[in-house]
Amino acid sequence: MSNLDYKALSDYWSKKWKDDGIYSTDVTRDKKKLFLLVEFPYPSGEGLHVGHVRSYTAMDVIARKKRREGYEVLFPMGYDAFGLPAENYAIKTGIHPSITTRKNIDNFERQMMDCGFSFDWERKFETTDPEYYKWTQWIFLKMYEKGLAYKKEMPVNWCPKDKCVLANEEVVDGACERCGTTVEKKNKEQWMLAITKYAERLDKDLDDTAYLEKIKTQQRNWIGLSEGSEIDFKIKSEDASFESSFTIFTTRADTLFGCTYCVLAPEQPLVMELLSNNVITNSSEVTEYKDNARLKTDIDRSAEGKEKTGVKLEGVVAINPANNEEVPVFIADYVLPQYGTGAIMAVPAHDERDYEFAKQYNLTIKKAIFVDDQVFIDLVNNKPYCGEGKVFEEGVFYGLTSEVARKKITEAVGGKIVIKSKLRDWVFARQRYWGEPIPVVYDKDGTMYPVAESELPIVLPMVDKYEPTDNGESPLAIISDWVNVKGRIDSTGHFTTDDNGEVFRRETDTMPQWAGSSWYFMRYIDPRNNQALGDKDLLAKWLPVDWYNGGMEHTTLHLLYSRFWYKFLFDIGIVPTSEPYYKRTSQGMILGAGGVKMSKSLGNVVNPDKIITEYGADVLRVYEMFIGPFDQSVAWDDKAIVGVSRFMDKVEKCAGKVVVNTPSLPIIHQTIVKVSRDIDSTAFNTAISSLMICVNEFEKKDKIAKGDFEMFLKILAPFAPFITEELWKNLGYTTSIHTSGWPLPDESLMIESEVTYAFQVAGKLRGTFITPKDLEEEAVIELLKTLDIYKKYIENAEPKKIIFVKNRLVNIVL
């Protein structure tokens, strides 16, 4: 066991580093900048998770190395402190969320200090600070000004337990992401952010980033761009007394000739129009189906899976613009109102879903495409042919490939090529207390006005009750001296408070938790600025973030949302680039023993405090870096920690063998090369492995050169900041190891004088032999021929071919 008192070590050095400010960033300094970011935590009552430690240690290692390579590194930390758990806790206990949050933050901070992360704590802030959310509200106002924030009556996802509206992204398999309650549909007037306006850029601009490929792919899938055609269909009553039209969206305009019916989403406005014009002869049936669809939750609607339902609109027909054929029109809930135009042309011969529906309702199936006999074969086999082909219809399009036909046919029928996205606008409001107030007011007629910038921040008032009201309004709604505010509307249409003015009513919805985290990284650059969200020159200098590491679970929500906000801020001239993060990486999850998810119910959650108490923070850090490939999920293994603990003990022991006058070993120079390269490529596990190999070599020696050991400590320091600092001090240094230069290997000392060759016969390994390094082929073969292994396998046979790879192998083909 070690002689070191880890607790005392960590307390001493944490304080010293803080006092000396060795990790603080001078953002104005004229040095090469590097902005490294990790996701700031939500300060839950559970405290720091070993998953946080994995992510934070990894970037801490990078930060420590880069500082010592001469970069001005910005590596900050803060807290994403608004959110439901604190509020739900308040409902249960009556304790104000700010109190719970404060307590949790203090605990998180203590834990992060214990871990020795080299954050610049001077830049810390919380999203719940009014000086911070002032700027969250300010961004909202700017979005409102540009028409990107708007209110809309719409069916929203409603969690009956949390009494709260959820974003689509927060609904997982039809249930509330947080509490698992089945989500209901409810019509509400909602604040929305028009993220869909940025869909194309959010996809395209990924090209300019260095995100991990899987992160790009996941974002692209989520955004779901597809290029297709919008084509108008006429619709009329059978007696031609009524005429109208609708637009369909299709990616397969090449199959337009195979359209044998059309389908509208039940929610399509045209359906209402047809009903109110009394042109549908089975209106009661249609109305019933429509009402049913509206009540269904998304999960009911899709859970029916393969069974498709729909109702024919009797009394009307649509006209296929390609051939002027009359086709029937249906409403069916397999057509989604929010995607495309909420209306489709159905081509059962070439689309799975249309085919299935056509079979069910006995509709005509007409082929529009051929590929040799494939289409025929498929249709006989009871399945549609959904691939590409050539146009089958006689006439000007005959024989055109799908790709060409899509354009030509779209053109011919007066349609247009468009790009659609699966993305929906972001529901940007919660009827809850613990969030940023939305900075708008309403007059007595209900007309809405944004507040003037000078009014910001709109501070969240203290309340006594946190329970949302039964009609789903925020508890803020009953704080009358906050909700009702006297003021006037200025010449620009903005509200300012004025005791002599009229009474207005504040918006009582608050922003979702994603708001504060959508721009937090920018604030670190200039965290105390009260004139702007950040000094323009400093933002220009420090943005974008060079490297952002975080969890895969944030790929489609936080990452997308923050990219959207950032692009908006770019458009209004606040930030210098259109992408916020240059590089994005993601650590794998840490699972419990046996590879199952850590959870309280399974009782397999590892508390970092416990590990630190038992082994010290250095061991925890090194273990988490050694545990497995950084980007892969790994199972926690209590037993394996002792290996790391032994390693640290060996390092300490080696310190006792340090002498001045003994030659440098090649291994240390090789290790410097390996560790440097591995840190840069996030191969932390192999970096630790090579450090272990190096110590094992040291151990075998009676004496270790002081220079060698110093270099060793220097490259171990990013991983194990406490012990290395202590041993460094013991070597007689008075300045921190963490401010020392990153060591460079001595190439001339790095090279071993001998190499081991593999000896192969016809590709099979038959032995090894040792030669001086860098011998030429002739000399090596010469030497080989004198050896027993050569005589044994080759004897007097004449080699057909000799493969020689210098310093590696000789392969003799007979």
Added chain:
RNA sequence: GCCGGAGUGGCGGAAUGGUAGACGCGCGCGACUCAAAAUCGCGUAUCACAAGGUGUGUGGGUUCAAGUCCCACCUCCGGCACCA
């Protein structure tokens, strides 16, 4: 169904096309000890007494040489999913 990622000892995992299993855990034997723990040393893919053979999910292929490259599959994990 679509899109990603991964399959290597008892386990976590290493391997610019060039000695597969580094490093660590575990296990076995030994040293130290009255004893145990800790520590140190040696060993540890597999079949075989041995010579030698076989081995990186499966089947093919390219190559002097394949865990690595190519083709066809299988399994597991993650994401998306009636997206027209």
